[in-house]
Structure formats: C-alpha cells, structure tokens
Amino acid sequence: MYICLCKAITDSHIREAVEKGATKFGQVRKELGLASQCGKCGILARDVFDQTIENAIDNEQLFYAVS
Ligand code: FES
Numbered sequence: 819m820y821i822c823l824c825k826a827i828t829d830s831h832i833r834e835a836v837e838k839g840a841t842k843f844g845q846v847r848k849e850l851g852l853a854s855q856c857g858k859c860g861i862l863a864r865d866v867f868d869q870t871i872e873n874a875i876d877n878e879q880l881f882y883a884v885s
Pocket of ligand 1: 821822823824825852853854855856857858859860
C-alpha cells in the first residue's frame, strides 16, 4: 500500500527499513525521504513505523536494539 504518494513509498519500504535496523522514525524518514514534500503522509507513515516496531518487539527481533 502506498503511504507516500509524492515519493512512491509503500508500507513495505518502511518495514524493510526497520528490518535493516532503523529503530527511530527519524531514521526511516530521512532514509526514505518520507514527508519531505507535501508532508501529508507523516501521520500514516508514523503509524506504520510504530506498528512495525511493536511487531518486531513482540517477535523479540528488536529486544536488544531498543532496550
Ligand atoms: S505524500 Fe509524502 S510527502 Fe507528500
């Protein structure tokens, strides 16, 4: 699903960034260029990021990264 239409960024791109080690939304935003044009995608992008981090913590993939 497209999250950012201006930059053609999908939810998969955000999840991939987290899988590659991003633990802060700012990292993902900077790396992908999220919300860097009109900014309308910021809230939804943050929701996808938060959900991805929570899932990773639940699966114990990020236990050491965020603790
Ligand atoms: S929709 Fe993401 S910057 Fe416009």
